[in-house]
Amino acid sequence: MEQIEQQQSTSAERRSGQRHSAVLLLGKVCGDVPGVCLVHNISANGLMARFVDVPVVGEAIRIEVRGLPPVSGTVRWVRGKKAGVQFDAPQPYQNIFSSENEDGTIPRPPRFPVTLAAEVRLGDRKFASELIDVSAGGAKLVADDLVQPGLAGHIVIRPMGTALFGTICWVKDGRFGFRFVSPLPIDTLAAIVAAR
Template identity: 75%
Template sequence: MEQVEQQQGASAERRTGKRHSAVLLLGKVCADVPGVCLVHNISASGLMARFVDVPNVGDSITIEVRGLSPVSGTVRWVNGRKAGIQFDSPQPYEQIFSHENEDDTVPRPPRFPVALTADVRLGTHKFTTAMLDISAGGAKLQAEGPVQTGLAGHIVVKPLGTVISGTVCWVQDGRFGFRFVSPLSMDTLAAIVGLR
């Protein structure tokens, strides 16, 4: 009985402040080699996430999610692939639910720089090009030939062979944005980001 009370007390101690469950936002672990995590809940004082590369208790960690600048914190607990992070300072976590930033831009998921090759098909136009960055919802690629906003098609990320359908959402300075039809899963994004 005493042990149960201690565990409940420890849980209560860990979880202070208002928390949002089932947020399910893909996050970026900012490091020399960026990592991917899936944030399950978040508050002003911390978050709980599932990690591809699980950190250790006591590690310092910096995580970026949609609507927030990179946030530093400390790993307080680990259970399987999940870990609890206590932020170094309170965060305006409500911003992750905003449809617009203070500067009138749209919050977007964290982007991961990559140096990969992709086969692209847009309508009848096919070409192989460089992929410059990727997020859960889209990618930036080098444009080859006639690429126009609104064209639908797919990209094949090499060497994985992952096929991703989507639409060209912008074209500028010889590059274009490709918005995915469906967001990538944490494991798929991590596999692509992990290619070196």
């Protein structure tokens, strides 16, 4: 009985502080091989997320989410694909809700560097390209072919054969941004990142 009360007390202490449930933020697990997670709730002291590659209790981890730099912490519990991470130091988690960073830029979800062959299809035009980074909302590609903002179409990522529909949103120095029609599901994003 005493042990149960002690566990409940410890659990309450860990969960003290304001939390925001169901924020559903894309998270980037930083490391030599980046990983993907979906943050369900966050506070100044930690977060709970669903992981594609599930960490283990006691593991040191760094996670980046919109509005915060990569944050270091320790995995405190794991249940199925979900895990709780305690930050090494309190974080200004309110920044994830800001529409503007302190430097005036717009906070955006983490991007994942990749190097994957892709085929771009815009109307009746088709050309080879290279995918150089991806997020849930879009991708950055390189191509010698002339493209212009506003053109709609899709990209096919090789060798996976995954087709992603969207619109070219910017063009600069032989690179262009491609905004997806709808955000990628976490498992699709994780598969693209893993194929890198």
